Amino acid sequence: MAALTFGFLMDPLETVRVDHDSTFALMLEAQRRGHQVRYFEQPWLRFGGSCAEARMRTVTVRREPGRHFELLDEQVRPLSSLDVLFLRKDPPVDADFLQATQLVELCNGREPVFLNNPTGIRDANEKLFGLRFPELMPETLITRDLTAIAQFVSRHPQGTILKPVEGFGGQGIVFLQPGDRNTRSLLEIITLGGKKAIVVQAYLPESRQGDKRIILVDGEPCGAVLRVPAHDDHRGNMAAGGTPVKTSLTPRELEICARLKPSLQERGLYLVGIDVIGDWLTEVNVTSPTGLAEIDKLDNTNVEAKVIDTAERLVGQRR
Structure with a gap:
């Protein structure tokens, strides 16, 4: 495919952990394929009269802590200048974030391909969306x-x-x-x-053995990591000190993924991280799901490649 322009609405690039951050992994993969990479932060987004626009930074990225990006260009550009826009601002999904998901849609039909769809993000609260499937939840x-x-x-x-x-x-x-x-x-x-x-x-007592983050790309499971809590904590989240452990998917977990797939695809939620403890779904993460780097390392795979494949396919279908 010809080179595309990939945009990332995200937290400050200066603060990312290059060995952990899933957004950074996506940027690296897009760049590896010859695509241009731009990013902007939520406060830089605005509406310019005919199309949403933002102060965007064009960058090159590399997996070198402290030297992980180089600024090539910085200027205000309309969102219509992007082929793909990843909405990867970390939670919380507060009023400012919801307003941003509305602003990015204001391009008079010239908006980029969104991963994930802003309407879908607003519709799928990460703690509440799973309740649409009570048979899957504790x-x-x-x-x-x-x-x-x-x-x-x-x-x-x-x-x-x-x-x-x-x-x-x-x-x-x-x-x-x-x-x-x-x-x-x-x-x-x-x-x-x-x-x-x-x-x-x-x-769920099974949480002592860990909770499982499963990455779904276009509704299909593409990898998983078991997050095991510290001995003195009940939380498996890696941000809370959980340890990533290699794992595989059980028949029950594949069933959960299959049940969710139609609802995720219907809402344009192409990159999703679900959390499962034992046999039960506990969360559906759609804003900036993490775990890609850990799955890549543990399984010697490249989950972000499947995400960029999906983005390229969606652009091709639109054209």
Whole structure:
């Protein structure tokens, strides 16, 4: 395919970890194929009267910590100058992020191919989207009602997981067991005194063996990594200190992927990371799913190549 222009809406490039960051892996693969790579941050995005535009930086990238990119050019450009735009701003999905997903669509039919589709991102809250498939999820309650939460905790002797609806990277996740004298205070803190709904989920003992991040590209599983929590923590997230371990997919996990595929494709969610503990789906990550670098290293594969393949195919179909 002829050279394309790939854009990345992302967090500051200066801060990425070149051995871990999935967005950086995608940039490297696009560049390896001869495509031009540009990036911009969310505050640099604006609407210019006829098309959304941004102050974009054209860069070359390399896997050298501290010297991982070189700036070639920086100027305001319309989003229509991009063939592909990866929306890879890390959560939380707050008001600013939602506004950005609306701005990028304002190109009068000349918008780039999106990975992922902005409408799909808005539609698929990472903690709530899986609830469309209750048969795949552990018992879950979404509420700000302190009494209802306390009753849920009391009914689950093995424990309960509490987490913010907009949380990410393992932040704010709490494990509670019945009879814990901190229960009332913790519930008041995490719900802001009953003003903010949270996710209340039955604890899955299998989480001690790790939770599995599965990467789906256009609905198909393309690799997985088991994230094993530290001995003194209940969170497997690598951002929270979890250890990546080589793994494979079980028949149940393949079934979960197959059930999700039509809904993901319908919404233009081409790059998704789902989290599975034991036999249960716990999250569907669509904003900036991570794990590509770890899967590549453990399985000696190249997951990002499949993502760029998909982007090139979508551009070809549009043309």
